[in-house]
Amino acid sequence: MMEMKDLRKTLRLYLVTDRALSMGRELEWVVEEAVRGGVTMVQLREKDSDTREFVELARRLQPVLREAGVPLIINDRSDVALAVDADGVHIGQSDMPYEIARRLLGPEKIIGLSVENMLQVKEANSLDVDYIGISPVYSTTTKTDTAPPFGLEGLREAVKLSVHPTVAIGGMNAATAPEALKTGVNGIAVVSAICSAPSPYLAALELGEK
């Protein structure tokens, strides 16, 4: 098993998938290109797939990710994560309660939690989550059901407050990443900046150099 539990470096460039934003290209190709470009972690997010399709897609991504030593995180679905023996799950505030996800997955798996305000950052401090996703930093069209954005100052404050490794999500791209990373956040999570890029490989490469 790869070294998972100090995620500070592994969170550096975190791809969250979105098939609808992948411009009609196969998600496997997008992920493979992104990994080749330097993505350090991948979250498979499938909100509209049947369970079987979700499982099969996760399995198709695994060889490339394992070869590259890049953890595969499943959005929300502990059953899918268990089915494919993924490296962990990412849960939001309306997903499976953290304690239950931990019980289902066991102590070794990675569990990340989205936090949408300072109170949730504090609450996460009392849980043994492996990282928090600070969401959203900026408002974005990728997710429309998000809380008010943290902004750069809010991100800095959240990072300072958190005892956990942190990743910034929401409006992260080549233009916004440098300032975000200066706050001390361990990494940035991107969706469209890679999934919708003409070359996911070049997009990942560029983001990794910020």
Place this chain on the structure above:
Amino acid sequence: MMEMKDLRKTLRLYLVTDRALSMGRELEWVVEEAVRGGVTMVQLREKDSDTREFVELARRLQPVLREAGVPLIINDRSDVALAVDADGVHIGQSDMPYEIARRLLGPEKIIGLSVENMLQVKEANSLDVDYIGISPVYSTTTKTDTAPPFGLEGLREAVKLSVHPTVAIGGMNAATAPEALKTGVNGIAVVSAICSAPSPYLAALELGEK
């Protein structure tokens, strides 16, 4: 734990929930009334809920169901079933593959499988599923993504072919139940015939007498 593994009697009147068809009434109330009217099994089906909401709803139904000795089956989601220690899951052909669901839930839990044609009835015979749902018997407006209906003769044939306990679903109501039950099927599964009934209690009572 209740006697679960011979389900032939327990399948007799199987309520599959649908909040959208519950005429604006609380699902807890609909289920409680239906159980009072004689429902023998309940499947919680929540296709559009957040995971947390699904878990909380399952937990709210459990006291009434446990009190009545009525098994709670979770549609598709093994993670939700594990989270609340439900009595089992029901999976369709595009849900979690049976073998994985069994591995996640262990040998004691109930796992039901929907079959949509004779080939799938045969395939199910080679699996240790606890029951099959023969779906749909008649076409219905409750589910629009279903296969061509079995019809009464197809139902009879499927029941004869199956080595497992059987339940008929799709277009089952007080008018269609008597003929369906004459095929030898162990039970009928209903959605709107109870969820949308003016009195779920009376509807269940009437269906139980067929």
